[in-house]
Amino acid sequence: MKPPRIRAPRAPRPQRGIPLRTILPNAVTALALCSGLSSIRFAMDEKWEIAVMMVLIAGVLDGIDGRIARLVRGESRFGAELDSLSDAISFGVAPALILFMWSLHDVSRLGWLLALVYALFCALRLARFNAQIDQTVQPHKSAGFLTGVPAPAGAAIVMMPLYLWLSTGLEQFRSPWLVGPWTAFAAILMISSIATWSGASLKLRQRIRFEAIAVLVVLAAAVVSAPWQSLTGIVLLYLATIPFSVRAYRRIRRLREAGQGPASATEPSGLEP
Template sequence: MTDRPPRPARRTRTPRLQRGIPLRAILPNAVTALALCFGLSGIRFAIGGMWDTAVVMVLIAAVLDGIDGRIARLVRAESRFGAELDSLSDAISFGVTPALILFLWSLHDVPRIGWLVALVYALFCALRLARFNAQIDQTEQPHKSAGFLTGVPAPAGAMLAMVPIYLWLVTELPLFREPMLVAPWLFLVAVLMVSSIATWSGSALKLRQRIRFEAIAVLVVLAAAIVSAPWQSLTAIALLYLGSIPFSVRSYRRVRRLRAAGPAPASAAEPNAREP
């Protein structure tokens, strides 16, 4: 009886580790990183006393933040890495930067209270984004499933927070630079960001085919107004957005009642996975 040679050991496949991020994800993440660079540049210009340029840096960051998610969905490059980078960029560009700009512009005159309010604003912005990241994988999100956001999003919060600067740039009145006016306003915006009220999202405002041309015309008029009279236009847009919050709350309650009464309406919007 001959000895059989030992069988070779069976190779076990080891799971392949994912190296880096896909090539198609470079573009949306690069846009997010560019938004972060503009947000940080706002601090640099605020230190130099160039308040209008500092505000413009934050606004450009907001525009870039609005398109990075759409680019990611367009090239099918949505990832958890992109969502985390987007939240980090938002926390700095729309939380830390506006807080420092407003502190250097006005709140430094009352250093203790002013710094406390600036800290509260930046902290509440970070808490809002942390709440969004914690709920990103949850299937049961009443606001999101109905096409609404929870609280004021970070870019809109930054736009609202800088309304006193818009008014000051338009009128040059010292009243709008008073810390006793700026501090309560900044605290109110911080509370709106971290609140649980329903606010409209871009997906909730999907328009029917027959009125999309009119919507494009409105956007063109808004763009022309911002170019010709930026601070007046931004003030009007910010106040209109603030005034729309009660209507969004009422609209969400109506949608919730319809959902409780029967199947979801056909016009219910798809949730936005990257909207903070």
Template sequence: MKRPRRFGAIRPIRTPRLQRGIPLRAVLPNAVTALALCFGLSGIRFAIGEQWEIAVAMVLIAGVLDGIDGRIARLVRAESRFGAELDSLSDAISFGVSPALILFLWSLEGVPRIGWIVALVYALFCALRLARFNAQIDDTHQPHKSAGFLTGIPAPAGALVAMVPLYLWLSTGQPLFRAPWVVAPWMALVATLMISSLATWSGAALRLRRRIRFEAIAILVVLAAAIVSAPWPSLTVVALLYLATIPFAIRAYRRVRQQRETAPASPSAPEPAAPEA
């Protein structure tokens, strides 16, 4: 015998709880990221006024802030997808759009058609690099990242290296370094390195042993003093030394990959349980 159907009983519909805003502990790292974005945009403003030293300084300050916002987020345990997206947006503007416009207004404006194409390519390649990073952020198979390396040169390092002709011009005053046929190929090279698949050093790959940490601190102090006393030659040396480390990074990653290929296979771990819906 069928039971009578109850029409009066209605099940309550559970609506998903909306997340309002961001946690309080995430305000500080996101504020630092936003401040880096402001400095990067300010570099364009000073470049329009032909204040090249201040324009470069704005991009460099944005690079310093970009280097500490992630560490602050990890320190206060405020890492989030929102912060990652904001950081990528800040990097695209501060280290992609801003250096491209600064170098265009400084040099490439002399050949407006070709110069603008080069500036667009640089900014676009920087954005493509950041988009590739965001697309792979949840990917478990990342050979470079698992070995402690990066894929291509990061956006802040790309901005530092791209402005080498401007550093040389500020330190020597030679018009050769301002020539578009010098600046354009250099920018194209840096843009290509940003989207390349070359292994480059990262912080995880440069973990220092305790016995050389004091020497590393001393080197950083000397470097800071050199940048304060002679900023443009020092920045040129730093940028060129960074480029010189790329072949060593490629060699080190190739050695790590060979060790992984020749290492005996570890016993297969049980498959993780499927996440609950």
């Protein structure tokens, strides 16, 4: 009687290429990158309104590509790297060049240095984020917060003098002695370690969801009818929330140190499922 043949286990087939389900979110990320690059082209033609809008469109696309990836289960390391590259250009390089061509070129050496610092700090923030992706212990993230101001928000903040100039026409807002310090301030916010709220972690109570939708509709209408005034107000409102997010995170940290655990992490946000 012949002994039974023992078949060697087949080696797993190597995965070739990029899975089809990742194409859609990566295509959206690529569109965001194209939008950010196009803003530089419009800035070279001194079409400042279009240049700013292209950066903002890149921000909208950046906000939905991750959600699309999770929806179709198309998350990938490739997509994460592409997203960071897109963010570095759209929210780091593009705003820096726009502000330099619009205002900072009047103090050429100092202005170029500030533009470089902003773009570099944006890249450093994204590098820090990528380096922490695989870390299991992330105190800010586990509590529902971000570390520092995210790159899209940093781009929206740094261009606020441009919003004011477009809405009022006052040349004072174009002064490099105003734009320069503001650029440095936005750059520091991005690489700082302050806790800022993450929109993905906030959940509305059931009874106020309709009111929230109404607020979003009114906000969208305001942006369409008076974009520059509305964007200025949004930036100021966002900056006003930072002290509260820092205070909320400190409260969570004290609760954790007291041994009450991460279960209390959602309390300071004031929002419930």
